[in-house]
Structures are given as structure tokens and as C-alpha cells.
Amino acid sequence: MPKIGVIADDFTGATDIATAYASRGYRPVVLTDPAGQAGAGADVVVAALKSRTAPVEEAVAASVTAYDRLRAAGCERFVFKYCSTFDSTDRGNIGPVLDALADRTGARHVVVVPAFPANGRTVYLGHLFVGDQLLENSPMRHHPLTPMTRSRLAEILRPQTRYGVGEIHLTTVHSGRLAQAVADAAERYLVLDAITDDDLAAIAAATADDVLVSGGAGLALGAPTGGSDPAQAWQARPGRRLVVCGSASARTREQIAYATAHGHPALRLDVAGLAGRPGEVIRSTMDWFGEQDPGSVPVIYSVGDPGDVQSGPETAARTENALATIVATAVERGVTQCIVAGGETSGAVVGRLGVTALRIGSPISPGVCWAEGTTGTGDRVALALKSGNFGTPEMFATAWEALR
Ligand SMILES: Nc1ncnc2c1ncn2[C@@H]1O[C@H](COP(=O)(O)OP(=O)(O)O)[C@@H](O)[C@H]1O
Numbered sequence: 001m002p003k004i005g006v007i008a009d010d011f012t013g014a015t016d017i018a019t020a021y022a023s024r025g026y027r028p029v030v031l032t033d034p035a036g037q038a039g040a041g042a043d044v045v046v047a048a049l050k051s052r053t054a055p056v057e058e059a060v061a062a063s064v065t066a067y068d069r070l071r072a073a074g075c076e077r078f079v080f081k082y083c084s085t086f087d088s089t090d091r092g093n094i095g096p097v098l099d100a101l102a103d104r105t106g107a108r109h110v111v112v113v114p115a116f117p118a119n120g121r122t123v124y125l126g127h128l129f130v131g132d133q134l135l136e137n138s139p140m141r142h143h144p145l146t147p148m149t150r151s152r153l154a155e156i157l158r159p160q161t162r163y164g165v166g167e168i169h170l171t172t173v174h175s176g177r178l179a180q181a182v183a184d185a186a187e188r189y190l191v192l193d194a195i196t197d198d199d200l201a202a203i204a205a206a207t208a209d210d211v212l213v214s215g216g217a218g219l220a221l222g223a224p225t226g227g228s229d230p231a232q233a234w235q236a237r238p239g240r241r242l243v244v245c246g247s248a249s250a251r252t253r254e255q256i257a258y259a260t261a262h263g264h265p266a267l268r269l270d271v272a273g274l275a276g277r278p279g280e281v282i283r284s285t286m287d288w289f290g291e292q293d294p295g296s297v298p299v300i301y302s303v304g305d306p307g308d309v310q311s312g313p314e315t316a317a318r319t320e321n322a323l324a325t326i327v328a329t330a331v332e333r334g335v336t337q338c339i340v341a342g343g344e345t346s347g348a349v350v351g352r353l354g355v356t357a358l359r360i361g362s363p364i365s366p367g368v369c370w371a372e373g374t375t376g377t378g379d380r381v382a383l384a385l386k387s388g389n390f391g392t393p394e395m396f397a398t399a400w401e402a403l404r
């Protein structure tokens with residue numbers, strides 16, 4: 001089977017698609033250092049980028065560099081992994097990165113498949129649904145960086161790309177002649193309907209020879225089985241546990257509320273205070289952490305309810321930086337197992353820890369798994385990088401069981 005290279009536009013997305021490949025019997029590795037070398041022994045190499053909300057030129061350059069490295073490492077088929085809720089703005093970055101990768105690979109057609117039915121993301125008649133809501137009516141409407149106010153994927157993608165965008169609807173996906181429909185299409189990008197895992201399998205079969213496909217982790221869930229043992233190959237180091245949330249999503253807020261109601265010590269980061277006195281805010285947060293029972297699972301979060309989201313161009317970056325510093329300091333003080341909620345937040349945390357590669361471990365829930373990395377100072381740490389929208393409400397209390 002040809003080695004697969006995945007270019008993931010954020011870190012939670014990288015572990016999301018890696019755990020999907022692992023569940024299908026592949027041996028994935030996630031590379032988190034853009035300058036690092038591709039992992040030996042893996043049949044799926046996932047390059048985790050922090051390009052989803054980066055300036056367009058930076059996102060394109062990082063994606064093309066990642067593609068070139070994956071190719072040099074022997075990858076022959078490529079997946080551009082973006083969010084199952086198509087997180088982007090009119091400028092990008094999905095369209096510009098797709099354009100660059102499609103040009104680089106020479107792909108005549110590239111399918112666009114964000115559907116992930118196990119997490120409620122389905123595409124019907126070209127419209128993306130989140131559960132029973134159109135994307136534009138879902139909580140993604142209020143995302144701090146990529147508010148999604150439309151639902152028809154072709155309409156969202158068109159302003160972002162130089163190429164044509166068409167749709168292939170469910171009747172054709174079910175018809176047994178999907179590959180032909182893709183080959184015959186006039187447009188370069190084709191939004192495909194998919195509402196079940198069987199639809200994803202039909203799409204995977206029809207695109208098996210395509211050099212480039214794009215979408216969410218559902219692309220991997222439909223892949224033919226790989227034949228490797230999915231058992232976790234590493235043991236988590238004992239030590240303190242911590243949950244850090246930089247996500248403002250409805251699901252993360254539900255998880256924080258559940259943890260708080262069930263006796264977890266919880267602290268809301270003073271996001272406003274980070275503007276003028278970041279050192280003081282971080283110090284007092286770490287003092288609070290130090291006061292907690294070492295056997296407890298403290299939760300540090302930046303948004304408890306939607307009103308906590310602060311405007312201002314630097315706020316998001318400042319919050320990511322502060323949470324990254326908090327995790328790095330906590331690891332120095334004995335934390336060995338940590339859940340991080342939020343894709344951008346996860347990118348900042350992993351970067352600050354100096355972790356360059358992640359080994360995939362036990363699954364926690366659809367799209368979320370444990371992964372192990374080694375920090376810049378040589379400490380092994382177990383991380384669950386959780387998409388803001390994923391995981392069960394009780395996950396901050398129960399995810400640790402999957403580590404045993
Ligand atoms: N209180 C806040 N005000 C403004 N921005 C915030 C606040 N808390 C977190 N953020 C920022 O919002 C963004 C959330 O994105 P991300 O971490 O990717 O979460 P998600 O997975 O839900 O998209 C991050 O850049 C984070 O720093």
C-alpha cells in the first residue's frame with residue numbers, strides 16, 4: 001500500500017485523523033516540528049501544522065514545505081486535513097492551501113469531504129450539518145477566530161480559491177459510478193455528500209488512486225483496513241494530571257461545567273489581566289495549581305461562558321501563549337498527563353513543550369486519543385489534544401481510564 005502523507009492544518013486535527021487511521025489498522029505518526037524528519041516505520045505520516053488561522057502566505061508556505069518533506073520521506077498519496085466544520089474565513093486558509101497542493105501534485109480533481117458522521121458532521125446536497133443543525137446555526141457561528149455563518153460548502157470555498165468548485169450529491173455517491181463522476185467533472189474541487197460511514201467507504205474506494213484528497217478524519221475512517229495491531233505501544237508515566245482549555249466551544253464549556261460540578265478544582269484564567277501583566281497572571285495561576293491536591297485533576301480554562309470571550313487582535317495569541325507557559329511549567333512541576341482542549345491552543349502547548357513527534361495511543365472518543373511525546377528536556381508526557389467540539393461531556397473526569 002502506498003505510504004500516506006497528511007498535511008493537517010491544526011494539532012487536534014492531526015491526532016484526530018491519526019487515531020482514525022490507527023483504528024483502521026495503520027501505523028501513524030504525528031510530526032509536530034515543521035523542520036523535523038518523517039517517522040520511520042510509519043505507514044501514515046501526519047504533519048501537524050498551525051496554519052488554520054495563520055496569515056494566508058504563511059499557511060501556504062508551511063503546507064507546501066510539509067508536502068515536500070512528506071514526499072521526500074516516501075509518501076505517495078496525500079491528504080489535506082482541515083476541520084470537519086470547515087473552519088476558515090473568506091480569505092482562507094482552506095482554499096489557498098488546496099490551490100497550492102493541487103498545483104504541486106498536479107491533481108486534476110480534489111474531493112472535499114469534511115463529513116464525520118460519528119461526530120455529527122454530515123454533508124447533504126452540499127450543505128454541512130452539525131448534528132441536526134446547519135453549520136451556520138450551530139455554535140460554530142460564534143467561534144472566536146473562524147465564525148461559520150454559511151453552510152453550503154461550495155459557497156464557503158469559492159471566495160477562497162482560484163479554481164472551480166462543484167458538488168456531487170448523495171445519489172451519485174450511492175450510484176457505484178462516483179469515480180467516473182469525479183473524473184468527468186468540470187470543476188477542480190468537488191464537494192461530496194456523505195451522511196454515513198458507508199458513504200465514506202464509497203468515497204475512499206472511488207478516490208483510492210487520487211494523489212490528493214481533502215477533508216476531515218472521515219476520509220481515514222472509510223479507508224481500507226491496514227492490518228496493523230491497534231493496541232497502544234506505550235505506557236503513560238505516572239505523575240500529576242492537568243486539563244487546560246483554550247477553546248470557547250459549546251462542548252468544551254459543557255465539559256468544564258461537568259468537571260466543576262463533579263468536584264474538580266477549576267480556575268478561569270484572567271484573560272483580561274494577560275494584556276498588562278501576563279507574568280503576574282501566570283504566577284498566580286501556578287500558585288493556585290500548586291495548592292491543589294496532587295491526586296486531583298485541576299482544570300484551567302479561559303472561557304466558561306460565551307461572555308468570557310474578549311475581543312482584540314492580540315487576545316487569542318496572548319491566551320494561547322499563557323496556556324502554553326502554564327502547561328510547560330506544570331510539566332516541570334510533575335505533570336505527566338494532560339488534556340488540552342482547542343486546536344490552536346494545542347499547537348501552542350506542543351510547540352512550547354518542545355515535543356517534535358507524537359505516538360498515537362488509546363482512543364478516548366471519536367476523534368480524540370491519547371498520544372505520547374518527549375519534551376525538549378527529555379520528559380515523556382501523555383497528551384490528549386482535544387478538538388474544542390469533540391469528546392463526551394464527562395471526558396475530563398473519565399479520559400484517564402483509557403491510559404491504564
Ligand atoms: N477568553 C478569550 N477571549 C478571546 N480569545 C480566547 C479566549 N480564550 C481563548 N481564546 C482563543 O480562542 C482560540 C480558540 O481556538 P482553539 O484553541 O482552536 O479552540 P477550538 O478547538 O474550539 O477551535 C484560541 O486562539 C484561544 O487562545
Ligand SMILES: O=C(O)[C@@H](O)C(=O)COP(=O)(O)O
Pocket residue numbers: 010012013014016017082083084085216217342343344367386387388389
Ligand atoms: O475535524 C475536526 O473537527 C477536528 O479534527 C479539528 O480539526 C479540530 O479543530 P478544533 O475544533 O479547532 O480543535
